[in-house]
Amino acid sequence: MSDHELRVSKIRDGTVIDHVEGGQALNVLAILGIDGSEGLGVSIGMNVPSDRLGRKDVVKVEGRELSSSEVDVLSLIAPEATINIIREFEVVEKNRVVRPEQVAGVLSCPNRNCITNAGEPVETEFAVVGNGVRCGYCSTIIRDDLADHIDV
Amino acid sequence: MRQDHLITATQLSRDDIEAVLDRAREIAADPAAFTDRHADTVLALCFFEPSTRTKMSFDTAAKRLGANTIDMGTVESSSVTKGESLADTVRVIEGYADAIVLRHPSEGAATLAAEFVDVPVINAGDGAGQHPSQTLLDLYTVRENHGLDGLTVGIMGDLKYGRTVHSLAAALTNFEVNQHFISPESLKLPRSVRFDLHEAGAQLREHTDLEDVLPELDVLYVTRIQKERFPDENEYHRVAGQYRIDAETLAAAREELTVMHPLPRVDEIAADVDASGHARYFEQAHNGVPVRMALLDTLLQGAQ
Ligand SMILES: [Zn+2]
Numbered sequence: 283m284s285d286h287e288l289r290v291s292k293i294r295d296g297t298v299i300d301h302v303e304g305g306q307a308l309n310v311l312a313i314l315g316i317d318g319s320e321g322l323g324v325s326i327g328m329n330v331p332s333d334r335l336g337r338k339d340v341v342k343v344e345g346r347e348l349s350s351s352e353v354d355v356l357s358l359i360a361p362e363a364t365i366n367i368i369r370e371f372e373v374v375e376k377n378r379v380v381r382p383e384q385v386a387g388v389l390s391c392p393n394r395n396c397i398t399n400a401g402e403p404v405e406t407e408f409a410v411v412g413n414g415v416r417c418g419y420c421s422t423i424i425r426d427d428l429a430d431h432i433d434v
Numbered sequence: 435m436r437q438d439h440l441i442t443a444t445q446l447s448r449d450d451i452e453a454v455l456d457r458a459r460e461i462a463a464d465p466a467a468f469t470d471r472h473a474d475t476v477l478a479l480c481f482f483e484p485s486t487r488t489k490m491s492f493d494t495a496a497k498r499l500g501a502n503t504i505d506m507g508t509v510e511s512s513s514v515t516k517g518e519s520l521a522d523t524v525r526v527i528e529g530y531a532d533a534i535v536l537r538h539p540s541e542g543a544a545t546l547a548a549e550f551v552d553v554p555v556i557n558a559g560d561g562a563g564q565h566p567s568q569t570l571l572d573l574y575t576v577r578e579n580h581g582l583d584g585l586t587v588g589i590m591g592d593l594k595y596g597r598t599v600h601s602l603a604a605a606l607t608n609f610e611v612n613q614h615f616i617s618p619e620s621l622k623l624p625r626s627v628r629f630d631l632h633e634a635g636a637q638l639r640e641h642t643d644l645e646d647v648l649p650e651l652d653v654l655y656v657t658r659i660q661k662e663r664f665p666d667e668n669e670y671h672r673v674a675g676q677y678r679i680d681a682e683t684l685a686a687a688r689e690e691l692t693v694m695h696p697l698p699r700v701d702e703i704a705a706d707v708d709a710s711g712h713a714r715y716f717e718q719a720h721n722g723v724p725v726r727m728a729l730l731d732t733l734l735q736g737a738q
Contacts (some may be wrong), residue, residue: 417540
């Protein structure tokens, strides 16, 4: 482990999300639906110096591994992130996030007149296009403010 | 058409469009040959938003193919006011009809409906989204007057909320057409439409003054700027006034310029344009019937 990771405590079992763009740690927790009430041990390092990103955030969640749809959305706000699965204090798996072709659920459409905001029995679906995502129903494109549309 | 539904003009290829327009031309030439073609067929007209024109046009088209139509009546009297979801409504109607024509105030409504039913769904307008059957009749009208390649087309008015504009612009990318968009700053094309046009490699330019581009145009497609798009009425009158045309405006246009409008118009095209030789909007509206007959024929055949 590199020395700046010592700033946050080691965990026994769970997930370390590293190389998150500086300032996005709380959005990462929002995507994971973690607000502390579930009793998971969570530690966050914000604006930690990083060779690759200048400054990065690190999120450690004890006792929780990520689902693939969570990783998909994570990749949109933290494209450089690495996901480390920890068991018995050891990194057993280390993955870079991969930009998905689409994300289902998780995001809500900012267009208030979109049919997905009308109480219909469907999940949202966004295609990943260029540097944003696009609603599969109304075609609205979200570019800069993705984290504002996380629906948890 | 390769598709089962007609949801957005972006799904249409040049071949799809030409096949429908060719069929429409055959129908227009000899409507009697098609009168029994879809007897025993029922078309559901589901209009969640008031519309007389589009609904009558589909109704007529269906009946001229020998089909029957059913409709939901007014939205006020239907189960929609009791809070039924669109997904439920269309699943029920699927049991009554061989195809569904849907007009709905929310963007994406037709996409959603098509996910829940197996019969063809035709989007007859979804909020500020798309109106692809209008586009087919627009293209038919352009083709009859000019052909569809080597043209310069100006589209003017409410480009932000105008669903006929969004569909037409997308469909025109299949042809060699220079597109000019003329609107007030606040009603420019939405990002999503511009994205598709760029993806399709379209030649497009945006203007706030019609004067800048009018002399180059082969076609001027005018749409209405609605009062409710403006926070204050004075602002509306000031802005909308700049996007009205009359015979005098058109003095600067080419002799062959075709003026189109999806109708109904209010005052954005003055009555003196009607007799100018440029006006094609009534012809355009009449083309709705053979073009929708061709569209229904294509989708119903595919569904069998
Ligand atoms: Zn949407």
